[in-house]
Amino acid sequence: MKFCSTLLLCLAAALPFAFGISPQHMWTKLILTHHWPTTFCSMEQPACHPNISYWTLHGLWPDKGIDCNSSWHFNSSLIEDLLPDMKKSWPDLLNPSSSSFWKYEWHKHGTCAAKAASLDTQHKYFGKALELYHKLDLDSILKKFNITPSETYYKLSQIEGVIENFYNVKPKIQCVHPSKNADVQILGQIEICFNPDFSLMDCEKYSKTEKISLGNPIADEKVSGFSVCDQDMPVYYPSLP
Ligand SMILES: *[C@@H]1O[C@H](CO)[C@@H](O)[C@H](O)[C@H]1NC(C)=O
Ligand SMILES: *[C@@H]1O[C@H](CO)[C@@H](O)[C@H](O)[C@H]1NC(C)=O
Ligand SMILES: *[C@@H]1O[C@H](CO)[C@@H](O)[C@H](O)[C@H]1NC(C)=O
Numbered sequence: 001m002k003f004c005s006t007l008l009l010c011l012a013a014a015l016p017f018a019f020g021i022s023p024q025h026m027w028t029k030l031i032l033t034h035h036w037p038t039t040f041c042s043m044e045q046p047a048c049h050p051n052i053s054y055w056t057l058h059g060l061w062p063d064k065g066i067d068c069n070s071s072w073h074f075n076s077s078l079i080e081d082l083l084p085d086m087k088k089s090w091p092d093l094l095n096p097s098s099s100s101f102w103k104y105e106w107h108k109h110g111t112c113a114a115k116a117a118s119l120d121t122q123h124k125y126f127g128k129a130l131e132l133y134h135k136l137d138l139d140s141i142l143k144k145f146n147i148t149p150s151e152t153y154y155k156l157s158q159i160e161g162v163i164e165n166f167y168n169v170k171p172k173i174q175c176v177h178p179s180k181n182a183d184v185q186i187l188g189q190i191e192i193c194f195n196p197d198f199s200l201m202d203c204e205k206y207s208k209t210e211k212i213s214l215g216n217p218i219a220d221e222k223v224s225g226f227s228v229c230d231q232d233m234p235v236y237y238p239s240l241p
Helices: 002-018 037-044 076-089 100-113 122-136 138-144 156-167 219-224
Strands: 030-035 056-062 150-154 172-176 185-194 226-228 235-237
Touching: 030 037, 030 122, 037 172, 037 185, 056 100, 056 122, 076 122, 100 122, 122 138, 138 156, 150 156, 156 172, 156 185, 156 235
Parallel strands: 185 235
Antiparallel strands: 030 056, 030 185, 150 235, 172 185, 172 226
16 A cells, blocks of 8 residues: 555656646757758749859757747847857848848747747847857868868768767758759758757658658758758769859
C-alpha cells in the first residue's frame, strides 16, 4: 500500500513534464540559416546584384512559432554596436542600405525566440545569431575542405560529409531546382541546428509531405523557392556571375 501511494505521488509530480505543459509553446531547437548570395540573387533578379562571395546569415529561427508579438517593434538603435557586423554578416541582399530584412526576421522569428530568457531582447537575439555564425565559421570550413564555387558539380554527400565530419551534426542543405526536368540543382541554403543551450544538434530533413505544419520555419522556403536538396542530383555551387 505504501509503495502504491508513493508511486502515484511520483507520477502526479511527473505529469506536467510528461505532457510538456510548462513552459507553454516553448521552442526546443534553433536553426541558424546561411544562404549563398549568388543563388539567392539568381532567383531575385533584377533587384539583386550579388557582390558577396561568402555565406551570409539568413536568420536564426526557433522551431516553434511565427510572429509571436506584433507589438514588439524592431528598433535598430538597440543594436547599434552590432550594425557594422550585421551589414557584413547578415546583409539585406536586395537592399543593402535598409534594415527591413532584420525587422522582418525580428518580427517573424526573433519575437518567438525571445520566449527564452537567453534571447529576450533584440540585442541578445541579434548578438547571439552573429556569435553563432562566427563560431561556426561555415564559409571558412567549406573552403578549408575544398568545397568552393566551381564549374564542376558536387555530390550532395561530399558537402554533407564535410559538415558532418567537422561539426559532428547533420545539417539541412537546401537547393534551388531551376525547372522540373533540370538535371542539376543549385546550392542555396545551409542550416545548422542548436539546442536551447546553444550546443550543436542534428537538423532534420523534412519530407515534402511534412511541409504543411503551421508555425514551421519551412514557410520561408516556400516563399524563397528553396527546398531540401535531392540526394542523387548533381549540385552546382555557383561563383559570382
Ligand atoms: C555590394 O554592393 C552594395 C551596393 O552597391 C554596397 O553597398 C556594398 O558595400 C557592396 N558590398 C561589398 C562586400 O562589396
Ligand atoms: C510583447 O512586447 C511588448 C513590447 O516589448 C511587451 O511589453 C509585452 O509584454 C510582450 N507581450 C508578450 C505576450 O510577450
Ligand atoms: C529605440 O530605442 C531607443 C533606445 O532605447 C529609444 O531611445 C527610442 O525611443 C526607440 N525608438 C522607438 C521608435 O521606439
